[in-house]
Amino acid sequence: MMTSVAIVYASRYGATETVAQRLAAALQENDVPQVWCSEISVTDPGQLASAGMIVVGGPIYAGRIMSDVPKFCETNRKLLLERVVGLFITCLYEGDQARAQLNEAFPSWLNGHACAHADLGGAVRLHQLKFFDRFLMRKVGKVREDVDRIRMDAIRSFAATLRDCLGTLP
């Protein structure tokens, strides 16, 4: 298969970047050879247009996905609607709360178009956080130590689903 997959992500502190890289590795393990990752604000439009599948992801802050993500989606609306698309979030909530955040994260036109959606967990390293984010994590989130809830099982099953979506390409 020669179709390439672009994974474009936003990340404030690096957890989503790690998830994107692990997803790329999982896709390669699923026999998808051409996978590349790019931070959303520096994504090369020409390279993006050459991808058969575009996977878009970002972290949830205070219930909302990082604003770079919806901006990217609106700017690239036409292209995204012409490609096979996968969507993911990283976040610390789990279960119904995570599903609700995933549902709200992307515009409805893109939710309806995407072949796969996933919540891939998340991580926080307290020492990295800027003062206000650390304050919120401690006071509101009651997080007192580093948390790593990146869900490798979810990354693997998302990669397998994306691989199946690629199989439907002409």
Ligand SMILES: Cc1cc2nc3c(=O)[nH]c(=O)nc-3n(C[C@H](O)[C@H](O)[C@H](O)COP(=O)(O)O)c2cc1C
């Ligand atoms: C200030 C702050 C607010 C957050 N708000 C939420 C939230 O509302 N819901 C949630 O599930 N996770 C929340 N998180 C967790 C992040 O979504 C998670 O740590 C994510 O993996 C961070 O990704 P990044 O390192 O790529 O920015 C928050 C984290 C911080 C630091």
